[in-house]
Amino acid sequence: MRRNFLVLALAMAISHVACGADNNTTGHTSPEPPPEVSSKQADSMKTRLASQSSDQVDKLGPSSNALPPVPTLEDLRMVAPALARYTEGTLLGDLWKRPELSPRDRSIITVAALITRNQTIEMPYHFNLALDNGVKPSELSEIITHLAFYSGWANATSAVAVAKDVFSKRGIGSDQLPPASGEHLPIDEAAEAQRAARVEQDVGPVAPGLVQYTSDLLFHDLWLRPALAPRDRSLVTVSALIASGQVAQITYHLNRAMDNGLTKAQASEMLTQLAFYAGWPKAFSAIPVVKDVFEKRPK
Amino acid sequence: MRRNFLVLALAMAISHVACGADNNTTGHTSPEPPPEVSSKQADSMKTRLASQSSDQVDKLGPSSNALPPVPTLEDLRMVAPALARYTEGTLLGDLWKRPELSPRDRSIITVAALITRNQTIEMPYHFNLALDNGVKPSELSEIITHLAFYSGWANATSAVAVAKDVFSKRGIGSDQLPPASGEHLPIDEAAEAQRAARVEQDVGPVAPGLVQYTSDLLFHDLWLRPALAPRDRSLVTVSALIASGQVAQITYHLNRAMDNGLTKAQASEMLTQLAFYAGWPKAFSAIPVVKDVFEKRPK
Amino acid sequence: MRRNFLVLALAMAISHVACGADNNTTGHTSPEPPPEVSSKQADSMKTRLASQSSDQVDKLGPSSNALPPVPTLEDLRMVAPALARYTEGTLLGDLWKRPELSPRDRSIITVAALITRNQTIEMPYHFNLALDNGVKPSELSEIITHLAFYSGWANATSAVAVAKDVFSKRGIGSDQLPPASGEHLPIDEAAEAQRAARVEQDVGPVAPGLVQYTSDLLFHDLWLRPALAPRDRSLVTVSALIASGQVAQITYHLNRAMDNGLTKAQASEMLTQLAFYAGWPKAFSAIPVVKDVFEKRPK
Numbered sequence A, B, C: 001m002r003r004n005f006l007v008l009a010l011a012m013a014i015s016h017v018a019c020g021a022d023n024n025t026t027g028h029t030s031p032e033p034p035p036e037v038s039s040k041q042a043d044s045m046k047t048r049l050a051s052q053s054s055d056q057v058d059k060l061g062p063s064s065n066a067l068p069p070v071p072t073l074e075d076l077r078m079v080a081p082a083l084a085r086y087t088e089g090t091l092l093g094d095l096w097k098r099p100e101l102s103p104r105d106r107s108i109i110t111v112a113a114l115i116t117r118n119q120t121i122e123m124p125y126h127f128n129l130a131l132d133n134g135v136k137p138s139e140l141s142e143i144i145t146h147l148a149f150y151s152g153w154a155n156a157t158s159a160v161a162v163a164k165d166v167f168s169k170r171g172i173g174s175d176q177l178p179p180a181s182g183e184h185l186p187i188d189e190a191a192e193a194q195r196a197a198r199v200e201q202d203v204g205p206v207a208p209g210l211v212q213y214t215s216d217l218l219f220h221d222l223w224l225r226p227a228l229a230p231r232d233r234s235l236v237t238v239s240a241l242i243a244s245g246q247v248a249q250i251t252y253h254l255n256r257a258m259d260n261g262l263t264k265a266q267a268s269e270m271l272t273q274l275a276f277y278a279g280w281p282k283a284f285s286a287i288p289v290v291k292d293v294f295e296k297r298p299k
Helices: A007-013 A039-049 A054-060 A072-080 A081-092 A103-116 A120-131 A137-151 A151-168 A189-203 A206-221 A230-243 A247-261 A264-278 A278-295 B007-013 B039-050 B054-060 B072-077 B079-090 B103-116 B120-132 B137-151 B153-169 B187-203 B208-219 B231-242 B247-259 B264-278 B280-296 C006-015 C039-050 C055-058 C075-079 C081-092 C103-116 C121-130 C138-151 C153-169 C189-203 C208-219 C228-243 C247-259 C263-277 C280-296
Strands: none
Touching: A039 C208, A054 C121, A072 A081, A072 C153, A081 C138, A081 C153, A081 C208, A103 A120, A103 A137, A103 A151, A103 A230, A103 A264, A120 A137, A120 A151, A120 C153, A137 A151, A137 B079, A137 B280, A137 C103, A151 B079, A151 B137, A151 B231, A189 A206, A189 A278, A206 B079, A206 B264, A206 B280, A230 A247, A230 A264, A230 A278, A247 A264, A247 A278, A264 A278, A264 C153, A278 B208, A278 C189, A278 C208, A278 C247, B054 C039, B054 C075, B072 B079, B079 C153, B103 B137, B103 B153, B103 B264, B120 B137, B120 B153, B137 B153, B137 B231, B137 C081, B137 C280, B153 C075, B153 C121, B153 C263, B187 B208, B187 C055, B187 C153, B187 C280, B208 C006, B208 C263, B231 B247, B231 B264, B231 B280, B247 B264, B247 B280, B247 C280, B264 B280, B280 C121, C075 C081, C075 C208, C103 C121, C103 C138, C103 C153, C103 C228, C103 C263, C121 C138, C138 C153, C138 C228, C228 C247, C228 C263, C228 C280, C247 C263, C247 C280, C263 C280
């Protein structure tokens, strides 16, 4: 049996393939998809992808908006049979089904790692999987905006190029996107005063402009946008820090994530998920900092 | 109103678009563009880009040298309206106009960050903006050569692929490029002896080949090439170090940059610029090292 | 004279170019290529590449599987003449011929750096050069699988997309690839017990899932696969760590590499090679850790 697990992405690049219809039958265009998705649903994603042939796609040639070709599981087999085995057996068959973290959380972590590391090749597959796993279009949109600040502007631009096609093929319109500006979540004045004082002390003598933008733009605007729950925004941020090897900021943001509701068991499993999607060394480098945060948290 | 701020890049990929002419009217092909460019000029860049339609481009299909499609501001709006707002309002409308750093310096920093982080998607736009902002073609060429050493050979190769098209569309010929070899700037013998001794002590016992190349190739050749002023070369180097999270070398190179004429106010604002283009965490990780350099500099 | 040193990659993207034949005459499709390759052979590679014209390629247009266009040495000259000089003179004419490390080892290091840093643009050239330099197809395949774990899954996926074309054009079929699973090398029980105990202590309290995968998947499976000699697998791992700036794991893996037969002179020259392919800062950041390993090794 042939399971072209990445081929949807390629299909999306081909403007003449009329595949929008079957993509619109699983409920992900409704404004309120279920927040939790069972691993059974992840399986159905694999099956749905498997029903598309890469041969069919290859014949059509590129369109002017063509994304680069995305390897299928069959491609992996033609180059690295063991990699195909690990992908199918360990990642899709085991990691994504572990109970410590929901498929939705795993998708948030994985998407954050891919955007942070500018790995456009797997974005089409994982953007679609995220939407299937219960990440709302508005949340995926907001993750991209958030990571413009936490991984660099061009990373967000690259993600937009992919998400535009994914959204278009799934019939996701602007009514499902978060507004450019609007209502803010209430701010925790005490915590914000503490954060601002620390940054003023550390960064103020070096880069006052950076202090100002950090306050006005990040903590009095971006972080208060309701399109992404604070706990999810923190999960994105910590994943980005680990995936890019920026250990110095993990302490603050992991504590903030846990203040926002991320459990220790979830943070632990986040590291396991990131080992695969950002590489073992990045996960191992984060361990001492995470350990220190765990030990110093009030019980 | 529609402002396709990144669309020029796409247009450049289309060999049948005869748009070379209007690109050649703003003085950037003259051998001596003005070193300082007002923010008004940056605005005219936005306007010029806005006059090009991405629809027109989309119809033409890819050429054999096609770069991947570059998202426009309209694309950003279709995926992440807030990201479009931040791009238009905060970046283009505010950051690039801050008086602490000239548009030319901001372009040097941004281009260095993009090349170092291999972010080809925004290179066409920012290579053009750099040329509009007074970076000479010979300087952009030399920045790419410099970063082959400071960010890895393939980063330079990727930048060449983009710059080739940018140069071609602007009619920039080999007469405007720095020679492969030739006259060198005079060397500061005392400073060089000190540098060489330190590297010999630190690196010599581990990698004598690296010591040799560092001396012969970098500090007795590359750094002495007149195509880029030492101060600008240092600005590129420090930007590359921060953008790639390599904090260990910041101390030496930031001191060298300031010896070469970079002011403390400029170095501070460089960090602010890099927060947007390399992500907040990279800027924050550099802060303690920069602070230490500032404090230890003789007044 | 025109030497299009990167053009082979482009040629491979063109499905109608019948260039498979001359690629199959140098012995690299035989199951046992010579392990050592002289620098003369590296020269013949340059010559062979030089005989292909990029113009010819440009006329053919992209195929549906087209890789992005790869700059030739001529392209480098059109943008950065000095970069072309350094590439031809220093890299190809000097670095790759240094006697401290065989061309095969240099290729292993370079390929590992490119995959770790997701630099697809130079992969076609260096995958071919690696095969010419005596890296077996099964070894290149296994390097990709190995780096899925040590640099992130999407890095391996990107490498598969390139290797698929390289293998196809050279007529490398699945009979030359390592099996998905099978016989394992014998395990060093004492060393493995020591490693497992250390990871259990460091990582166990933070991420027990990661401990389990590290043991079952990496050290009782991946590392025991016979498709890559332990010494070469270590060389790939250490190169990946240095190329991605993950210095924390160098101590363990460089010691393991030297236990597996990597000499101090080879490790030293590996740093020199990586300075060019991962950038000077990455090599310099590794120096103190490598120095410490060298000093503490039993004589």
